[in-house]
Each structure stands twice: as C-alpha cells, then as structure tokens.
Amino acid sequence: MxxxxxxxxxxxxxxxxxxxxxxxxxxxxxxxxxxxxxxxxxxKTRPMMTLHELFEQETRRANANSTPPKTHSTITSPIISKEPNRNPSVLDRPIIVVLDNMEMDNVGPIIRSCASFGVRTVISLNQSLLSNGESIISPSRYLTSRGAMEYVDIVETPSITKLGDILMEFKVYGWEIISIIGRERNAPLSIFSDDSIKSLGTKPLIVLLGSDGKGISSTLLRLTDKDIHVPSYVINGGLNASQSISIILSECWRLHGRK
Structure with missing residues (x-):
C-alpha cells in the first residue's frame, strides 16, 4: 500500500x-x-487523430525542423535527461512509421521502439481488424509496449486508397518514403550504404513496414523512394518486423546526431 x-x-x-x-x-x-x-x-478512450490531422501536425513539425545536439545519449545529454520519456532532441526531425496489416504480436514491441527513438506518429493500415470493430490499441498491446503507446500518436485506417493519397501529399512536401523489406525485391539497399545514409539521416521520413507473413502491399511499394534492408545471415527467415524497425530507427537516431 x-x-x-x-x-x-x-x-x-x-x-x-x-x-x-x-x-x-x-x-x-x-x-x-x-x-x-x-x-x-x-x-476514457484516448482520442485518435484523422489522417488529415496527422498530415497537418507532421508538416508543421517538419517546417519547424531544427538541428539537434550531437549527443543523443540519455546519460550524457542535458536536454534529454530533463525529460527522459520524450527524447525531445530527436523529435525535431519528424519520422512516421506506417504498419501495413502488421501482426498483432509485433505491434507492442514496434510502438516501444518508436517511442524509444523519438517517433511521435504511427499509422496502422488494417482492413480486417477495423472491419471487426477492433483496434490495435488494446490492454494486451499496451502491456507489450511497456506503456509506450502513451507517447505515440496512433492513427488507424482501413483504406489503402486514403493512406496512399496522404502519403502522396507528404511526398509533395518533400518527405521521403522508404520501405523496409527483405533481399528478394530488386536488390534493395543495405541500411549501411551511402544512399541509405542520406535518407535515414536528413529528410523528414516515412518508413513503411509490412507484416512478417505478407510484407508490404504493391500499392504502397509503388510510392517508395528507396527499398532498404538490414543485412543478416537470413537464418530461419531473418529478422522479424519489430527487430528490423528497431535497427532502422536506431540508425536514424545515430545519423541525425551528426547533423
């Protein structure tokens, strides 16, 4: 007591x-x-933004983008240590993570990684889940995210058409869209290549992440500027979605600290 x-x-x-x-x-x-x-x-149920509200919020943040300090360590950075749950220095450079029909077991760990590396916004496309009146926001996924859902705005949509339209609007405003995929599609770039570094460390960024079983839909893949993979030995199928996004966001964090 x-x-x-x-x-x-x-x-x-x-x-x-x-x-x-x-x-x-x-x-x-x-x-x-x-x-x-x-x-x-x-x-009370946490209110959820619409796709257009998300667009307005994130473009405002991109326009107000400022250079963060070089040190992102939660131990040594005086800015971060004052507010450890928000990592404010990283939030100046917007990153949006889009989940394409993600398996529910992966959602909590992915949200936890997003919050850990300063991602404020996650979009979930899941037609079957929403058609049944369900949501990716649930007690069990709050638990597996270790409370990280409190620090990330989650926008859900059943419409791949509306999602594609809003992603195109972001592209018009100079955002770059990358997909995280395996090696099998048109020789994707390694996360550690020079071209990948330019994307991960500079522009406002949208990261597309598909399920372990089906990957990213062809409709969304056509919108991407780069396909990136995390090199591995590909033992037992390689890394799953939550592991891959953790590595990608960690690299974004590291690279943006140089700017």
Missing part, C-alpha cells in the same frame, strides 16, 4: 473515487486479466 500512497493522495485531492480490493479473484475479474500487478483503472 505504501507504494500507492502518492496515487491515493492524488485521487483524494482531485475528488476521484477509488476502491481497495483485498480479494485476488475479485481483482482478476474486474481487470479481466491476471496481469494487472495489483492495480486497475477505469479511464
């Missing part, structure tokens, strides 16, 4: 109700899971 003292004081001061539950089975029933760590809250 001592560990929740500050939270209870906050609820008391704000006039919010709370209840102490001693019975473990009752707590499991209320939470709908055994993975609640002894606390459960009822909260």
């Amino acid at each position: 001592d560990s929740l003292k500050a939270l209870v004081q906050f609820f008391t001061q704000e006039g919010k109700s709370y209840r102490l539950i001693e019975d473990k089975d009752e707590m499991n029933q209320l939470a709908g899971t055994i993975h609640h760590e002894g606390i459960c809250m009822v909260s």
